[in-house]
Amino acid sequence: MSESVNYQPTCDLKALKARAKMYAQLRQFFAERDVLEVETPVLSQAGVTDVHLASVQAQRHVQGKKLTHYLQTSPEFAMKRLLASGSGAIYQICKVFRDDEHGRKHNSEFTMLEWYRPEFSLKDLMLEVTDLLNVVLVERFGEVRPSIYSYKHAFMDRLDLNPLQATLKELKDACRRVGLNLDLGDDRLGYIDLLFSHMVEPSLGFDTPVFLTDFPPEMASLAKTRIDEDGELVAARFELYIEGLELANAYDELIDADVLRGRFEADNAERKKLGLHVMPIDEYLLAALPNMPECSGIALGIDRLLMVVTNQMKLEKVVSFTADVS
Numbered sequence: 387m388s389e390s391v392n393y394q395p396t397c398d399l400k401a402l403k404a405r406a407k408m409y410a411q412l413r414q415f416f417a418e419r420d421v422l423e424v425e426t427p428v429l430s431q432a433g434v435t436d437v438h439l440a441s442v443q444a445q446r447h448v449q450g451k452k453l454t455h456y457l458q459t460s461p462e463f464a465m466k467r468l469l470a471s472g473s474g475a476i477y478q479i480c481k482v483f484r485d486d487e488h489g490r491k492h493n494s495e496f497t498m499l500e501w502y503r504p505e506f507s508l509k510d511l512m513l514e515v516t517d518l519l520n521v522v523l524v525e526r527f528g529e530v531r532p533s534i535y536s537y538k539h540a541f542m543d544r545l546d547l548n549p550l551q552a553t554l555k556e557l558k559d560a561c562r563r564v565g566l567n568l569d570l571g572d573d574r575l576g577y578i579d580l581l582f583s584h585m586v587e588p589s590l591g592f593d594t595p596v597f598l599t600d601f602p603p604e605m606a607s608l609a610k611t612r613i614d615e616d617g618e619l620v621a622a623r624f625e626l627y628i629e630g631l632e633l634a635n636a637y638d639e640l641i642d643a644d645v646l647r648g649r650f651e652a653d654n655a656e657r658k659k660l661g662l663h664v665m666p667i668d669e670y671l672l673a674a675l676p677n678m679p680e681c682s683g684i685a686l687g688i689d690r691l692l693m694v695v696t697n698q699m700k701l702e703k704v705v706s707f708t709a710d711v712s
Contacts, residue, residue, distance in 0.1 A: 396702040396703065396705060396711065401698075404692060408522055408695065409479065411521050412522070415521055421476065421477050421503075422473060422474065424476045424478050425480070426468070430456055430464070430668070431456075431666060432668035432670075434459050435650045435654050435657065435667065440485035457482075458480075461478050462608065462685070465500060466675070469681065470677040470679075471677070475504060477499065479688065480498060480500075481497060482495075491700075493701055493702075493708050494709045496705075499685070499687075500685045503681055504681040508623070508624055522691065525695075526695060532594055532595035532626070533594055533595075533597070535590075535597070535598055536598070536620075537549065537598055538616075540598060545560055549581075551618075557574060557577035566584055591631070595628045599623070600612075600620035601621040601623055603621050606623070607621070607623075608639065609622050609623040610640050632690070636684035639678070643673075650667045651667075689705055692704040
């Protein structure tokens with residue numbers, strides 16, 4: 387039986403070497419900028435409340451007591467506790483987990499680069515991301531100069547519809563017009579995301595990398611909100627796209643613990659409504675926020691970046707073993 391099992395990795399040796407080279411480049415990049423590499427626990431007693439993320443649960447004993455803990459979907463909460471304790475600028479390369487995600491550009495276990503820059507604006511962070519891209523992508527693209535494009539204008543240019551103002555009926559009509567006939571009930575944000583993922587996202591970042599900015603305020607997550615140039619409320623965040631692939635997600639970090647608690651509680655109320663597991667709220671994070679410096683932070687998918695570096699279309703070609711064979 388064991389002789390018929392394919393034990394070999396899903397990627398080749400060239401991809402393994404490309405990954406090792408990238409890690410060395412990243413560590414040198416941050417060392418030159420005095421950004422401290424840190425390590426935080428993979429397991430936590432609290433997890434993310436985001437309705438669209440599913441945490442992997444694990445049972446373990448702590449001081450003899452059996453507890454349900456969660457594998458991190460991001461090292462964000464723990465890293466913010468370090469920031470609040472005076473760490474200064476920090477980064478981490480680590481494994482993260484999201485349950486039941488598998489496909490051409492997904493795997494339930496993947497590698498993330500996350501870093502935080504006290505006193506950086508989102509524009510400062512964009513400049514640093516550009517510098518990083520020009521280190522790791524130079525052999526494929528030469529120098530890159532990312533463009534900046536707002537979520538609203540990307541949506542309007544492709545669908546002639548302002549996602550910040552569109553009614554539920556207008557969104558449903560737009561879905562039908564482009565052949566997306568899923569029934570999402572009264573989930574307005576669900577229809578926005580459906581239209582974006584099918585009609586906007588696949589076209590982003592082909593001429594040059596794109597920083598997509600100013601998301602709908604309902605998508606703020608752990609970011610601040612602000613008023614845009616048209617007087618509309620938006621989330622102060624950006625995502626990086628290259629060749630239709632989302633690579634990174636950045637926030638002007640929210641440091642108001644009361645506002646964040648309210649978002650967590652609203653998420654859990656929605657989870658309960660949808661029959662999803664209600665997640666424990668991270669009280670350590672909320673206690674840390676009043677001491678956290680103003681900063682911008684970003685999470686970047688290493689595996690997806692490696693797909694771009696090596697010009698691969700499938701994530702399995704850049705990881706040693708995917709979840710179905712590990």
